[in-house]
Amino acid sequence: MFGRSVSLFKLFGFEIKVDISWLILAALVTWSLASGLFPEYYKHLPAASYWWMGATGAVGLFLSIIFHELSHSLMARRYGISMKGITLFIFGGVAEMEDDPPNSKAEFLTAIVGPLSSILIGIVLFLIKLWGEISGWPVTVTGVLSYLAWLNIVLAAFNLLPAFPLDGGRMLRSALWSWKKDLRWATNIAANVGSGLGLMLVIGGIVSIFMGNVIGGLWWFMIGLFVRSAAQRSYQQLLARNLFHPEKKMELNDFEKKDLRSEKS
Ligand SMILES: [Zn+2]
Structure with a gap:
């Protein structure tokens, strides 16, 4: 899935890139919104309206x-x-950090700010939708706003799963890290939980497929595989970084000592 990525633009100095796989996702989202979700909720609109709504939903x-x-x-x-930089690929986005965070507090705040931003934007979109309904905006506009409000809440909820390297898993790792002062141990536990949750999603997906929910089941199956391999890969990366940069590990240990000292005093 991580194939070629194309650079789009720069925002606050961060390069925004899109993986080729994102184009497939954009087409799938537009199609499933235009032919499934929007016609079901907002009946009797012209076909072209559904396609506009679908495309706007994908951009949103x-x-x-x-x-x-x-x-x-x-x-x-x-x-x-x-x-x-930030790369968008089929399951969402990745803010690519070059290094581990300097301490558990930095990791916790860097992780939690993502779901919080999504919840915030979800609430703002919901309020705009309500205002639009009161002011008599066309249903094509309020329908897309309503979808995007929900989407951001779902995005926040999914990322809060305690499955490393999802945001919830990073929060779990930061809590374990601050408890035992051992980044490697914390990463190992958080990655194992992530890998286990990924496996549960895979099994749940297979069960769904056999129960007749083929498309939904396939999504859960693929997301599960992704979460599982990302969890295993990120632990391997941490080990490799410490192997190739032994001085980095020393810094960490020094930091841990400092952390312990400040706690005793
Ligand atoms: Zn996130």
Whole structure:
């Protein structure tokens, strides 16, 4: 899935890139909105309206993910974590950090700011939709606003799953890290939980497919595979970084000692 990515534009100095797989997602989202979701909720509109709504919904999804990832990047920058950029791929976005966060507090804040931003934008979109309904805006506009409001809440909820490297998993790792002062141990536990949750999604997806929910089941199956492999890969990456940069590990240990000292005093 991580194939060629194309650079789109720069925002606050961060390069926004889109993986080729995102174009497939954009087409799938437009199609399923235009032929499934919108006709079901808003009946008797011209076919062209559904396609406009679908395309606007896909663009809105794109902007929602950028907003979410940008909030991570801005918080990471505050803590001096260097960022490569933001890449959008089929399951959403990735704010690519070049390094591990300097401490557990930085990790926690960098992780939680994403879901919080999504919830915030979901509430704002919902209020705009209500205002639009009161002011008599066309249903094509309020319908898309309503979809995007929900989408951002779902985005926040999914990312809050305690499955490393999702945001919830990063929050779990930061809590374990601050408890035992051992980044490697914390990453191992959080990645195992992530890998286990991924496996549950895969099994749930297979069960759904056999129960007749083929499309929904396939999505859960693929998301589960993705979460599982991302969890395993991120633990391997941490081990490799410590192997290739032994001085980095020393810094970490020094930091941990300092952390312990400040706690005793
Ligand atoms: Zn996130």
